[in-house]
Amino acid sequence: MSWTDERVETLKRMWGEGASASQIAKELGQVTRNAVIGKVHRLGLSNRVTPGGERAEEGEEALPEASAAAPSAARAAEPEPEEDADDEPEAPAQAEPEPEPEAVAAEAEDEEEPEEEAPAPFRRQIIPAGQPLPPQPSANEISPEAQAAALAVEKAAKRLSLMELTEKTCKWPVGDPATPNFWFCGMPVQSGKPYCEAHVGIAFQPMSARRDRRR
DNA sequence: CCCTGATTCGC
DNA sequence: GCGAATCAGG
Numbered sequence: 001m002s003w004t005d006e007r008v009e010t011l012k013r014m015w016g017e018g019a020s021a022s023q024i025a026k027e028l029g030q031v032t033r034n035a036v037i038g039k040v041h042r043l044g045l046s047n048r049v050t051p052g053g054e055r056a057e058e059g060e061e062a063l064p065e066a067s068a069a070a071p072s073a074a075r076a077a078e079p080e081p082e083e084d085a086d087d088e089p090e091a092p093a094q095a096e097p098e099p100e101p102e103a104v105a106a107e108a109e110d111e112e113e114p115e116e117e118a119p120a121p122f123r124r125q126i127i128p129a130g131q132p133l134p135p136q137p138s139a140n141e142i143s144p145e146a147q148a149a150a151l152a153v154e155k156a157a158k159r160l161s162l163m164e165l166t167e168k169t170c171k172w173p174v175g176d177p178a179t180p181n182f183w184f185c186g187m188p189v190q191s192g193k194p195y196c197e198a199h200v201g202i203a204f205q206p207m208s209a210r211r212d213r214r215r
Numbered sequence: 216c217c218c219t220g221a222t223t224c225g226c
Numbered sequence: 227g228c229g230a231a232t233c234a235g236g
Contacts (some may be wrong), residue, residue: 003227020219035229037220044229048220163236166217222233 001030003015015040146201153198158186170196172203 001007007028014024020035022042040046154174160183165171170185171194186194195203 022219032229033220034231037222038229041221095229161236163218217236219236220234223231225230226228 008039008043011036012043012045013054015045084155137197146198149198153187153196154185157183159183160186169192170199172196172199 010028011024014027017026020033021036025031025033025036028036067138086138119144130146150172158169159172159174160169162184165184168189170187170189173182174185174186175182185196185199187198189195190197193204
């Protein structure tokens with residue numbers, strides 16, 4: 001297989017949409033993720049936008065000590081004539097609205113985007129992007145027994161980060177995602193379930209139990 | 216061990 | 227130009 005215009009176009013589009021190299025490779029077929037990454041670099045469309053608006057590469061040492069041979073040299077020019085020591089303006093403008101980091105089927109199509117958020121003037125709540133969290137039942141839907149069990153487990157939880165989750169670790173989130181004090185349970189899962197025994201007890205309840213508890 | 220992108224270098 | 231191998235990291 002070769003990089004036909006069409007395949008390159010697909011590559012550019014998906015990369016721009018935030019798809020990973022392996023996802024693109026799977027979509028294209030007949031190529032590995034390495035091939036995709038290599039092509040991405042050759043096309044010079046590395047350095048994807050980062051949420052913080054920061055440069056993707058920010059080294060501590062910025063010496064004129066570049067690589068010997070002329071590399072791809074696809075680094076974006078820096079339009080920074082001067083720097084302000086202590087200036088804290090708004091976040092750098094972002095051209096793109098940052099597409100959803102989703103990787104659903106290619107044919108998926110959002111039909112209607114609801115309205116934008118309310119015009120709360122000075123409220124600037126940070127909503128962490130990411131996958132939808134597991135259900136967080138309101139207190140009145142949790143049985144006292146299950147709640148107590150979960151509380152006990154959370155005190156002994158492994159407190160894993162997102163990247164540390166596996167098929168064998170409980171994925172129950174604890175705390176506020178917008179806070180450093182956020183972690184996942186991480187206890188051994190009940191086989192086949194995404195959660196440990198205690199959290200399965202909260203996540204999966206008989207409909208009748210929920211109905212009876214609801215006001 | 217799963218995954219990610221980055222880089223190198225023989226082809 | 228291409229991409230496997232390798233590297234570096236979450």
